[in-house]
Amino acid sequence: MKPNNLPSYLDQSEAVKARFDRINQRETILEVRKLGKRFLSAQGEVEALRGIDFSVRRREFVCVIGPSGCGKSTLIRILAGLESHSAGDVLLDGKPVTGPGQDRGMVFQGYSLFPWLTVKKNVMFGPQMNGRDKDEAERDALLWLDLVGLTKFADAYPHQLSGGMRQRVAIARALVNQPRILLMDEPFGALDAQTRSKMQSHLIDIWKNIDVTVLFITHDLDEAIYLADRILVLKAHPGEVQEVIEVPVPRPRSPGQFNTPEFLATKARLEELIHPEPEPEPEDEQAVKPHLIRLTDVADNVE
């Protein structure tokens, strides 16, 4: 489809506009102001992030997208309190973030479940760390396992589960702490296409039913548009906010919307932002020069 017969991604239907108005009425959960991050590497000082400014409203679904090396993982790690920042502020409910805490749940790409604990005990881990007694933690854990559909696997070990199931456990484990915001670092990146789309719908269902705000990092454009209210587009070297896109695709969302004009218009815009021109290949890739010689019969063609 040619981009020129598409509507502008800025055009919003009445319903979508009204929805954004409602979102903007809500209180701000997360505020990031002039956030910068520099660190020393073997190549000298690197500026990973510069002047990042954005805020997330309560129960908003925000996706962060950008080319590799744009610092999206650094950003979410700073928000989680796993890394320090060198400039600006991160405010959660108006209070500065100083380290990891249970008010921010995090779901990692690699699941990072505790292999020595059963599924149920993995989910109980957070509440127990925060001083809840065992019975209470267990009750909560079972509730959340039911919510992600894994009650049957409560006593299984993580290694006995599939990737999608593990990520469900990780989501339950993060949500049982009732965080103000759920930070997700490419959580479905390692899943196959079918499981991934199932998990996306499941995540939307969870988000609809629970008072939780989501900040979701991805490099998959379709995933970002399908999930997000707003998309934060970063650019690389240094990581800066390029644009914040209000997704014009109406809710409730369904996989059937992937070919609607709003969806395609948004995707076209994202592609324009993220792949403006073919980037020069990095040096180590240039060094790879395959030298193919014919190793099979000359007449034995496959194409």
Place this chain on the structure above:
Amino acid sequence: MSTTSKWLGSVDGDARKRTLLGIGSFLLPLLVWCLVSYVPFVWHPKVHVIDPGGVDYFQVDMLVDKTMFADEVANMEREHLAVPTGKSANPIYLPAPDQVARAFYNGFVNPPQSKDVPSMPASLWHSIQIIFWGFLISSIVGVPLGILSGTYTLMGRLSEPFIEFFRYLPAPAFGALAVAILGIYDGPKIAIIVIGTLFQQVLIIANTTRKLEVTLIEAARTLGTRNIKLLSKVVVPGILPDLYRDQRILLGWAWTYLIVAELIGTSSGITWFITQQARYQHFDNVYAAIMTIGIIGFGTDLILARLGRRLFPWDRTQDRR
């Protein structure tokens, strides 16, 4: 994982073949030993005198070189005296498997009652106690120190360079010092085992601790885990299967220091038994004792491995063996 196991050549469904090969790996050396012992023309450089005949210095049950025996047979024939008889035999230091098996059986079933002659079970029991205390003391210090060094960079940088240096000092070199400080009985022996094990233990366990996935610690931190709980609820359980494996290897290490340790001060335990028996040329007993050490060490490790599979059902690395 499936690709790695393919490359590492692990055979999944073939447990029977594996057991057979395992038994074979023990039968093969035994077969060689039997060949050397029972087939007269394989080695047998000596002759076991049965009847000395006219040779005045031959005695019954004496072992003489084959060439010397042949010379004497020729001498006697020339002088028309009684010809000595004998059968070819191996040197005294290579008893046959059945002799060792008999010594092994007798060692446990009819141990000597007198106080001056060491009995095998009592000697072994003493040695096991030395190993136990040595390994326990080493672990009480080494395991926590290793975990702390692996977890906290500061701690690791402070302790490891010195330990790295110290582990090159051969433990037996401290023998005389240990006797001067701890007396001549069990103290210095335990100390040698501790010195031999502890420094390796700290480094190995620190390394194991460092290999714990960082994201597990990060995940725990985002779930509200802090300080000491990070250590006790994440680091320790996370490395436990590997720590257990390390300890198994280190226990084997401790056994290798046993003989040297027991020579220090008053000789004791299985080492005393072995040296005494060797002095009386009871080499069947010597072999039986050496093999018992092997059987105990190997047996303990097998049991511990089996126990490990029970204790850590989530541990995936065990599937590859």
